[in-house]
Amino acid sequence: MSVSEPKGAAFQASADLRRGGGISRETTNAIIVFGLSILLILGSRFVSPALGSWSQVLTVLMLASFLIVLSFGQGLVILVGGLDLSIPAVITLGGVLATGWAGGGGDWYVLPAILAICGLVGAFNGFGVTVLKIPPFIMTMATSIILASAALGYTSGTPRGASPAAMTALMKTTWVGIPVVVYFVLLFVLAGWLLQSRTVFGRKLYAIGANDQAARVAGVAIGPVTTQAYVVSAICAGFVGMMLVGYANGATLRMGDNYLLPSIAAVVIGGSSILGGRGSFIGTVGGAVLLTTLGTVIAAIGLEQGWRTVIEGGIIVAALFFMREEFFARLRRPKRS
Amino acid sequence: MSASAVQPLERNGGGRKSNWVRALTSGAAIVTLLYVVLYALYALWEPRALSSYTFTNLINNAAPLAIAAAGETLVVLSRGFDLSVAGVVSLTNVFMAVWPMEGPGGALISLLGCCAIGAVVGTVNGWLVAVLRLQTIAATLGTMIVCQGLALVILDAPGGMVADWVSYELTGTLFGVVPIAGLIIAAVALLWLVFLRTNTGIGIYAVGADEQAAMLSGVSVTRVRFAAFVGAGMLYGVAGFMLSAQTATGNPNAGAPFLMLVFAAVALGGTSLSGGRGGLIGSIVGAGCLMLLQKVLFSGGVSSFYTGIFQGFVLILAILFGRFMPRLFNAGAKK
Numbered sequence: 001m002s003v004s005e006p007k008g009a010a011f012q013a014s015a016d017l018r019r020g021g022g023i024s025r026e027t028t029n030a031i032i033v034f035g036l037s038i039l040l041i042l043g044s045r046f047v048s049p050a051l052g053s054w055s056q057v058l059t060v061l062m063l064a065s066f067l068i069v070l071s072f073g074q075g076l077v078i079l080v081g082g083l084d085l086s087i088p089a090v091i092t093l094g095g096v097l098a099t100g101w102a103g104g105g106g107d108w109y110v111l112p113a114i115l116a117i118c119g120l121v122g123a124f125n126g127f128g129v130t131v132l133k134i135p136p137f138i139m140t141m142a143t144s145i146i147l148a149s150a151a152l153g154y155t156s157g158t159p160r161g162a163s164p165a166a167m168t169a170l171m172k173t174t175w176v177g178i179p180v181v182v183y184f185v186l187l188f189v190l191a192g193w194l195l196q197s198r199t200v201f202g203r204k205l206y207a208i209g210a211n212d213q214a215a216r217v218a219g220v221a222i223g224p225v226t227t228q229a230y231v232v233s234a235i236c237a238g239f240v241g242m243m244l245v246g247y248a249n250g251a252t253l254r255m256g257d258n259y260l261l262p263s264i265a266a267v268v269i270g271g272s273s274i275l276g277g278r279g280s281f282i283g284t285v286g287g288a289v290l291l292t293t294l295g296t297v298i299a300a301i302g303l304e305q306g307w308r309t310v311i312e313g314g315i316i317v318a319a320l321f322f323m324r325e326e327f328f329a330r331l332r333r334p335k336r337s
Numbered sequence: 338m339s340a341s342a343v344q345p346l347e348r349n350g351g352g353r354k355s356n357w358v359r360a361l362t363s364g365a366a367i368v369t370l371l372y373v374v375l376y377a378l379y380a381l382w383e384p385r386a387l388s389s390y391t392f393t394n395l396i397n398n399a400a401p402l403a404i405a406a407a408g409e410t411l412v413v414l415s416r417g418f419d420l421s422v423a424g425v426v427s428l429t430n431v432f433m434a435v436w437p438m439e440g441p442g443g444a445l446i447s448l449l450g451c452c453a454i455g456a457v458v459g460t461v462n463g464w465l466v467a468v469l470r471l472q473t474i475a476a477t478l479g480t481m482i483v484c485q486g487l488a489l490v491i492l493d494a495p496g497g498m499v500a501d502w503v504s505y506e507l508t509g510t511l512f513g514v515v516p517i518a519g520l521i522i523a524a525v526a527l528l529w530l531v532f533l534r535t536n537t538g539i540g541i542y543a544v545g546a547d548e549q550a551a552m553l554s555g556v557s558v559t560r561v562r563f564a565a566f567v568g569a570g571m572l573y574g575v576a577g578f579m580l581s582a583q584t585a586t587g588n589p590n591a592g593a594p595f596l597m598l599v600f601a602a603v604a605l606g607g608t609s610l611s612g613g614r615g616g617l618i619g620s621i622v623g624a625g626c627l628m629l630l631q632k633v634l635f636s637g638g639v640s641s642f643y644t645g646i647f648q649g650f651v652l653i654l655a656i657l658f659g660r661f662m663p664r665l666f667n668a669g670a671k672k
Contacts, residue, residue, distance in 0.1 A: 085597070134656050135610045141597055142649040149645025156642070261420075261478060268475040275472075306493060306589075309486025317479035320471045 026280040029271030032322060033286030037293045044297040056296070058179060064292035065185040066247075068285050070240050070259055071266040072192045073233030075284045078267050079196075080208045080226050081276030082136035086125060087237045087263055089147035090118050091256030094241025096151050096159045099251045103161030111164060111242065115235050121147065122234025126227025140230075151253060159251040167246030181243070189285050196281045205229060209276030262291055269319045290319065364607010365619035367659050371605075372622055375629045383636040393516040395629060397508045400518035401426070401580035403624035405595050406602035407525050408455075408572030410620040413603050415565040416545040416612025417473035421462055422573050422599050424484025425455050426592030429577025431488045434497030434587020444503050451574035458484060459570020463563035481596075488589040497587035507582035518579060522621060525572065529617040537564045545612030602627055605655050626655075 041057060070087060077084040094114060102110040121143060128139035163171075173180050196202040204225045207215035216222055240259070245251050264274075270287030272279025294315055298308045380386040405422050412419040429451040438447050458480055465476035507517050532538040540561035543551035552558050580591060600610070606623030608615025630651055634644045 128653065132653070132657060133660070134653060135604065137600060137610050138604045138652060138656055141601060142652040144597075144649075145645045145652070146649030149643055149649070152645070153640070153642040261482075265475065265478055268472060268478075273472070274474050304490070304493065306486050306489030306491075309489055310483050311486075313479045313482030313484075313486060316482065317465065317471075317476060320465075320475050320479065321469065 026271060026283055030280065030283040030286045033270060033283060033290045033319070036319065036322075037286065037290045040290070040293045040297055044300065058182060060289065060293050060296055061182045061185065062179050063296065064289045065181050065188075066240050066243055066259065067262055067266055067288040067292060068185055069188060069236050069243070070263045071270075071284050071288050072188070072196075072281060073236030074263040075267045075270075075272060075279065075281060076196065076205060076229040077136070077233045078209075078264075078272055078274060079205045079276055079279060080229050081212070082129060082226070082229070083140065083264070083274075084125065084230065084233045084237075085137065085140040085260060086121065086144040086147065086234070088256030088260045089144040089151070090121055090234050090237035091241040091244065091259060092151050092251070092253055093121065093147055094118055094238030095245045095251035095255050096155055096241075096253070098164050098167065098242045098245050099159055099161035100155075102164035106164045106166070111166060114242070115238050118234045118238025118241075119231045120234075121238075122231035123227060125234065126223075126230035129230065130223040130226050148253075155253065157253070159253060161251070163246045163249045164242070167242045168249070169246075171243060171246035189281070192281045201225070201228070206277060209278070211277070262288075265316055266291055269316065287319075291316075363619075364615055364659060365622060368606050368619050368622045368626060368655075371655060371658075372626050372629065375626060375633050379629065379633045379636060382633070382638075386636075389510065389514050393508075393510050393518075395625075395632065396516040396519045396522070397583055399625045399628040400522055401576045401583060402595065402598055402602060402628060403522055403621040404525055404579060405573055405576035406599045406606070406620040406624045407529070407617045408569035408576065409599045409603050410606070410608055410615065410617045411541065411565040411569045411572070412473070413600075413608055413610060414545045414612060414615060415541045415562055416548070417466065417562070417565070418477065418600075418610075419462065419566065419569055420474065420477040420596060421458050421480045421484060421570070422576075423592035423596040424481035424488070425458050425570060425573035426577040426580060426595050427488040427589055428458075428484045428491075428592075429454050429574050430581050430584070430591040431492040431497070431587045431589055433499050433503070433578065433581035435492055437498055437500035437503075439500050440502050441506075443500055444506070447500070447503065448575070448578050451578040452571045453574070455570035455572065455574025455577075456567055457570070458573075459567035460563075462570065463566035466566060467559045467562035485589070485592075488592075492587050492589050495586065495588040495590075499581045499585045499587070503578075503582045504585035507579065518582075521575070521579065525575070526618050526621060532568075537561055541565055542613055546614070598624075598627060601652055605652065605659075607659055 037060075041060070044056075070091075074084055074087060097114045097117065098111065101114065125136075125140050125143050128134045128143070129136050132139075134142075169180070170184060171179075171181055175183065196205070204215070204220045207218065207220055208222055208226060212222055237256070241251070241256065244255055248255075266287035267279065267284050268274055268287070269290060270279065270283030270285070272284065294312060298311055301308065303311075376386070383391075385391050405426060409419055409422055432450060432454060433447055436447075438444065462473075462477050462480055465471045465480070466473050469476075507521075510516050511520065536556075537560070540551065540556045541564075543554065543556050544558050544561045548558055551561075576595075577592070581587070584591070602624035603615070603620045604610055604623070605626055606615065606619025606621070608620060627648075630648060631644060634647050635641070639647060
């Protein structure tokens with residue numbers, strides 16, 4: 001590494017990384033994470049013959065669907081240089097409202113209405129971040145604390161009711177031998193990728209994350225666009241709450257707790273910069289699939305919980321380590337305005 | 338006090354303002370004011386609040402979070418996020434509960450052990466971030482999960498007993514009035530003031546404010562960042578030690594609640610989450626405010642179901658207030 005290189009490059013949002021050929025780097029990154037997932041599934045055959053089968057792949061995709069939907073929203077927020085810590089609370093909100101208002105059946109408009117409420121929560125986050133200029137970390141954490149408390153008060157501690165019929169259908173039925181949710185997730189990934197990489201909205205998000213001053217000069221309405229990212233994130237989280245309700249046939253107040261860190265980890269492992277402006281949704285999907293695969297394989301090893309957790313953490317660090325070389329190959333190119 | 342030591346680095350352009358205005362509008366001063374206001378409210382609703390017993394309890398409750406927030410401040414100042422705090426606190430808590438050592442000598446060995454655990458984790462973080470240049474939030478997420486796992490390996494369910502000496506003496510008072518936990522917090526603050534005089538101490542601000550400029554001015558970015566993570570790790574170790582003294586038992590998930598609260602305390606204390614501005618003492622008082630707020634809400638008769646709603650809004654208001662105060666004073670100074 002030459003001396004003239006900016007040492008802190010890892011910490012600086014780098015617009016320049018996107019200049020020419022940025023897609024190929026992202027593609028490489030995505031290939032690495034998907035490759036690691038496939039290796040893990042194949043390798044798991046050595047652990048247990050029951051693993052590595054087609055049905056395990058389907059299980060992984062089904063379990064990964066929660067994380068994929070979540071980390072799409074989280075990814076958009078991270079892309080604009082923010083962070084959404086309110087995800088667990090919004091998941092709980094979505095789940096609690098879905099069971100409370102539409103338990104068992106429900107009119108067609110109830111679920112969209114719940115998503116709209118979740119969207120309002122996202123708008124509140126966006127308002128705090130863009131208008132009040134509160135750091136995203138603090139704003140979304142405050143929202144999370146407020147919502148969790150409201151959900152606790154609303155349910156008096158015990159959420160009641162069953163899954164709405166539509167969500168049970170999504171999570172529990174199969175079509176041509178494949179769970180319906182897998183089709184849904186494939187469509188979601190396609191739509192998400194189009195939105196992030198092939199629309200004006202997506203390009204604006206990249207522009208804001210890379211350099212918000214430049215984006216402003218270029219005529220991007222920073223406030224509204226950033227707020228939209230938070231709204232999308234909250235809607236995704238609310239929908240995951242409903243999916244979880246459909247999967248487990250009920251809501252709990254802590255149902256979202258285990259999804260915050262994985263949602264960030266999936267985005268970062270997928271090759272996005274935590275500081276924004278760089279990354280692709282396909283990479284994030286790879287990160288989500290890798291994390292989920294890891295979880296299922298480790299769960300099957302039969303080690304005690306503690307060692308499984310140690311291995312999980314170790315693999316996250318290792319995955320980051322693998323990304324690193326790729327990262328630096330790009331950094332070595334002359335750049336930076 | 339602390340505030341003035343930090344200021345020269347914080348604002349180069351503000352030379353015309355008098356020192357007391359700067360001191361009054363610093364993050365530490367504002368959060369201290371918040372603490373006083375909260376305490377007054379507490380005293381209003383809870384007459385016992387002014388007794389030495391209640392005060393000692395408050396300090397004991399706040400000590401683990403305060404020291405952990407102090408550690409996190411080092412990393413945040415150098416422009417990073419350290420999630421390993423949750424892992425280290427869990428790990429040291431479990432260490433204290435599974436291998437209790439009696440007497441003052443045992444307590445000292447335990448404390449050194451906790452510091453050593455924190456230092457090892459901090460070294461790993463420092464290596465991942467400063468040398469390998471991984472993103473801080475992701476690398477420390479990894480080490481946090483590993484530490485949580487190790488804590489589970491050592492103790493798979495809540496249990497164990499912390500040494501009696503530690504749990505009695507460290508939560509007690511000196512001469513019946515001075516809380517021991519308060520002395521330990523003061524020691525951390527004092528160490529910080531000394532650290533501020535060193536090149537590494539100044540370097541943390543320089544690196545956090547502008548890494549390239551710091552490097553060009555001859556600051557060893559790698560060394561500074563490394564030092565920040567190791568120092569932070571050791572403070573998390575002390576935080577785990579104090580938590581064990583307070584809870585007197587082990588819990589492999591003891592550190593989990595710290596993850597969010599630590600950042601809230603740091604931000605409340607006036608440290609910029611994007612690095613380079615703030616100080617450790619503000620974070621300590623910020624942690625105190627967060628813990629005090631719970632008591633105030635409880636004594637004010639807010640149902641425990643809804644305390645979170647107040648906490649969230651107070652957090653937002655405190656941040657806004659911290660930003661608004663300096664502007665108010667600046668406007669006044671210009672007239």
